[in-house]
Amino acid sequence: MPETEQIRHLISHAFKGQHADYIEVRIEEREASRIQYRGRELEETGRSTSLGGNVRALVNGGWGFVSFNELDGLEGKVELAVNQARLVGKEASSFASVAPVVDMVEPEGVKDPTTIPLAQKKSLLDEYNEIIWSTPKIQTSVIAYGDAAKKVIFANSEGSYIEQTKMDVSLRIAVIARENGDVQQATMSLGSSGDFGFTQGLQHQVKEIAQRAVALLLAPHFKGGEYTVVLDPVLAGVFAHEAFGHLSESDFVYENERLREIMVLGRRFGGEHLNIVDGAAIPGFRGSYKYDDEGVPATKTYLIREGVLVGRLHSRETAAKMGEEPTGNARALDYRHPPIVRMTNTFIEPGKVSFDEMVADIKEGVYVKNWYGGMTSMEMFTFSAGEAYMIRDGRVAELLRPVVLTGNVFVTLGNIDAIGNDLEMNQGGGCGKGAQSPLPVSNGSPHIRISKCLVGGR
Amino acid sequence: MERVLELAKKVAEEAEVFLASVTETPVGFEANRLKRLETRESTSLSLRIIKEGKIGFATTTKLGDPQALVRMAVDTAQFGVEARFTFPSQQAYPQVEVYDPGVEAIPIEDMVELGDSLIAKVRDHTPELVCEAGVIKSMGRVRILNSRGGEASYQKSFFTVALEGTLIRDTDMLFVGEVESSCQPIMDLTALTDIVTLQLELAKNTASVSSGQLPVVFTPRGVRSAFLSPLALAFNGRMVVQGASPMVGRVGKQLFDNRFSLWDDTTIAYRPASCPCDDEGVPSQKTVLIEKGIVANFLYDLQTAALAGARSTGNGNRGRGGMPSPSVSALVIEAGDTPFEEMVRDMKEGLVVEQLIGAEQGNILGGEFSGNVLLGYKVEKGEIVGRVKDTMVSGNIYHALTELSAIGREAEWVGSVIRTPALYCPTLAVASKG
Numbered sequence: 001m002p003e004t005e006q007i008r009h010l011i012s013h014a015f016k017g018q019h020a021d022y023i024e025v026r027i028e029e030r031e032a033s034r035i036q037y038r039g040r041e042l043e044e045t046g047r048s049t050s051l052g053g054n055v056r057a058l059v060n061g062g063w064g065f066v067s068f069n070e071l072d073g074l075e076g077k078v079e080l081a082v083n084q085a086r087l088v089g090k091e092a093s094s095f096a097s098v099a100p101v102v103d104m105v106e107p108e109g110v111k112d113p114t115t116i117p118l119a120q121k122k123s124l125l126d127e128y129n130e131i132i133w134s135t136p137k138i139q140t141s142v143i144a145y146g147d148a149a150k151k152v153i154f155a156n157s158e159g160s161y162i163e164q165t166k167m168d169v170s171l172r173i174a175v176i177a178r179e180n181g182d183v184q185q186a187t188m189s190l191g192s193s194g195d196f197g198f199t200q201g202l203q204h205q206v207k208e209i210a211q212r213a214v215a216l217l218l219a220p221h222f223k224g225g226e227y228t229v230v231l232d233p234v235l236a237g238v239f240a241h242e243a244f245g246h247l248s249e250s251d252f253v254y255e256n257e258r259l260r261e262i263m264v265l266g267r268r269f270g271g272e273h274l275n276i277v278d279g280a281a282i283p284g285f286r287g288s289y290k291y292d293d294e295g296v297p298a299t300k301t302y303l304i305r306e307g308v309l310v311g312r313l314h315s316r317e318t319a320a321k322m323g324e325e326p327t328g329n330a331r332a333l334d335y336r337h338p339p340i341v342r343m344t345n346t347f348i349e350p351g352k353v354s355f356d357e358m359v360a361d362i363k364e365g366v367y368v369k370n371w372y373g374g375m376t377s378m379e380m381f382t383f384s385a386g387e388a389y390m391i392r393d394g395r396v397a398e399l400l401r402p403v404v405l406t407g408n409v410f411v412t413l414g415n416i417d418a419i420g421n422d423l424e425m426n427q428g429g430g431c432g433k434g435a436q437s438p439l440p441v442s443n444g445s446p447h448i449r450i451s452k453c454l455v456g457g458r
Numbered sequence: 459m460e461r462v463l464e465l466a467k468k469v470a471e472e473a474e475v476f477l478a479s480v481t482e483t484p485v486g487f488e489a490n491r492l493k494r495l496e497t498r499e500s501t502s503l504s505l506r507i508i509k510e511g512k513i514g515f516a517t518t519t520k521l522g523d524p525q526a527l528v529r530m531a532v533d534t535a536q537f538g539v540e541a542r543f544t545f546p547s548q549q550a551y552p553q554v555e556v557y558d559p560g561v562e563a564i565p566i567e568d569m570v571e572l573g574d575s576l577i578a579k580v581r582d583h584t585p586e587l588v589c590e591a592g593v594i595k596s597m598g599r600v601r602i603l604n605s606r607g608g609e610a611s612y613q614k615s616f617f618t619v620a621l622e623g624t625l626i627r628d629t630d631m632l633f634v635g636e637v638e639s640s641c642q643p644i645m646d647l648t649a650l651t652d653i654v655t656l657q658l659e660l661a662k663n664t665a666s667v668s669s670g671q672l673p674v675v676f677t678p679r680g681v682r683s684a685f686l687s688p689l690a691l692a693f694n695g696r697m698v699v700q701g702a703s704p705m706v707g708r709v710g711k712q713l714f715d716n717r718f719s720l721w722d723d724t725t726i727a728y729r730p731a732s733c734p735c736d737d738e739g740v741p742s743q744k745t746v747l748i749e750k751g752i753v754a755n756f757l758y759d760l761q762t763a764a765l766a767g768a769r770s771t772g773n774g775n776r777g778r779g780g781m782p783s784p785s786v787s788a789l790v791i792e793a794g795d796t797p798f799e800e801m802v803r804d805m806k807e808g809l810v811v812e813q814l815i816g817a818e819q820g821n822i823l824g825g826e827f828s829g830n831v832l833l834g835y836k837v838e839k840g841e842i843v844g845r846v847k848d849t850m851v852s853g854n855i856y857h858a859l860t861e862l863s864a865i866g867r868e869a870e871w872v873g874s875v876i877r878t879p880a881l882y883c884p885t886l887a888v889a890s891k892g
Contacts, residue, residue, distance in 0.1 A: 049517075069499065178701065454891050
């Protein structure tokens, strides 16, 4: 990639003489490596590099967007984006003003994971694979390790110029057990914003998931219906993300009158004990950053405070259209996409109830842990538990086959009747929205209890 | 490309270079009106080598530095997997029509007009509907070269029209929508708007079903949302080689309803998943997976085919220039003989599923699906009476598709990955609230 001064010059030159309400350029250089095992064998090792960029322009409320791999001819690309925007625009642009920023952001105290030799990464994964394969009845397994470092240059027509270097490491392990045509699996998914260290010392957890996959073969099927469920911090974090987080992304709301009525600030969603927060400004997680992809400084936003809707996530356009402050939540998966409103680090704040108290008065319920995934359609959401146990007479009892929980956000948040005191953040998540997936995010929560939750089964 | 191949041949026994470039022009509509015009260009160059019998792989978008690409591939080859295959030499490729110059020639203005008329048509039925829509044209080129003299290249055009409508009443949200895609321009929107207006019509009233075992009809879109993922995984050669697919060792066995046939086919003219060859240069073909309920074959790329002692079925696909791996290209479920209305008439109390969400998150490898009915209707005494909500449907494809009550007479493409008729399951677990 060309040097900073050269790039700044190139971009400011390309902006010259263009008449638009707003123009931005993003240029991104990325290096990544991945190692994947399937079964006993290494299946894939690969490295990649990429360089690409985009121009986005706003004219009279209409957007133009051009993405490319070839940096030459930037002027022509800016012109194309501006012309596209002009063809679309038919009203006054709404775009929240943000003070221009010039900044260079380097991650602090983190060694670039892409520079750690492949041999070192491989020997660690070899050890985990040994542990998996020392467990009887394992049919196959997947260990997928990936790391990436990227430098993103952002410049806009208002004078901002920001360089940010970001790193990401992820590790996913799935163990599959099979007996008599029945297949069961157990998984774990971890990640960090660059620190390789978390991948080490997982021997005990790896053994545990291998054993669980085998145990699931003997686990009974579950009878679907309404139950009181207790969610562990991982799954409750997914719940906060799916059930509520997506609904607070303003791009769904800002141009839909009826949704604006439903999502009116001040509406009660849950009890006094419920607080839900999102924020990239909380440091150290996979969803953390200093500036979003529109150059807006990251914030910490209360979405629900004491059970009441008090905020939502914004891009500069949605903030202006709704007359609210930008929150720095405009994120793009990479240079091939324009930024859209996304979550960052989303969590339910801890309450006062201990896990034992939470379970104590449940006669028949379900304790669900871990996650396979989750999905929302705004009103309805589903999330699937990687692990489920019956709760009988106040005690966690037998292991069940994996279950899927579903609900209606407007009802379910109000049905949270206990919030634990044990907040934990999970870093293994990747969020999908539109074609942009997986975007690094983190979710978290303490244990929570939901009454009358619909659980699928047969 | 030739330069990369030359350099790679100096350091490795075998090499393969893959170049893909795409120019995409999406026209986006938000809240019923035109919101953005885009141009997306991307090119990626990938190198796969076999060095000392092991596979090395690297990919880049920086076309100007072939040395670096070779270096990265060599770096990964030291820890690479043992190559069990050789690259295909020069092949005879089938003639598969996937390029229509008419796509590139469509002016942006016409695409804008198409989107506008699409939105206008469905809002004609329901004026309060808030629509997002996309009209996308794209042109792609692929070229593959390998050290055994294999060479393939083709050009492809795509056209996609998509609509999603949201209707909100109090906190009740209804989502309707459909996507249509082809390698030729789509100018007649009737099929798409018919589906969406029917969804709106059937969802006008709401109804609730009882929890328990009920008969369920999956519309083509319902089939996609419930069955595509478990089927795609079960017939993936990689899962088979690993022994992870429940289909392992079942070739020749009757595991599904004896009217149920399934195949993968990349030779159908003008379908977005079609092409003369896969991303490893293996000729495209039709691969039968289930023949009248009997398991027939699996989908392989070069490496997994070698491990299975089989031949590649031309399913070595690369996601964005990555390493090839076997995957479904375009699945086809054979149509049956029962009209949709007849299936509905047959149910005393039952469910029609148009869209499940979350069905793909459970133990899909084990064939399980369990999802919330995002769009579906209750049937009472042979009539659709209204839309259901807060309802989950769960089952396992190895039970659900073993004995079907009926298979629909009309098959439809749902997106680009599956063409299917409606499927009528005699009984599935339904859990419902209220």
